[in-house]
Amino acid sequence: MAERHLLHIAGPMERWDHIAYRYYGNASAYGPIIAANRELFPATLAPVPQFVPEGAELKIPVIDTVPAPRPDQLPPWSR
Template identity: 30%
Template structure:
């Protein structure tokens, strides 16, 4: 889930990749699709050059993620 219009601006360094951005911001290297979709003007290259501005959509924790957690873990999962 992406809140409409809420992004983090990331300026790349040489050698960064879509999966590394996904790992850094979402904790999952395979969840790079929202980042790619939010940046239609950025060519899908295997490795970035330095200085490319990337909009990284903020993602909210899903209720399904917290549904099976004990109460003392829910607030921690939501605040991450």
């Protein structure tokens, strides 16, 4: 199965967590985005910059989400 992704053009001062929140609803889920765009940073030991270069064309992987459990499936302390 081919990897599915969306295209995102980075704007000024965009950070990885901003992009993750926009597409995944979770600012901490930027790992798949960085992994899909590692070719933007060819030095293997170079740190990934905090800000995405403006105008960079990023691949945003389409990830499958797990549906939230129904309230009757939650333990009593989580209802």
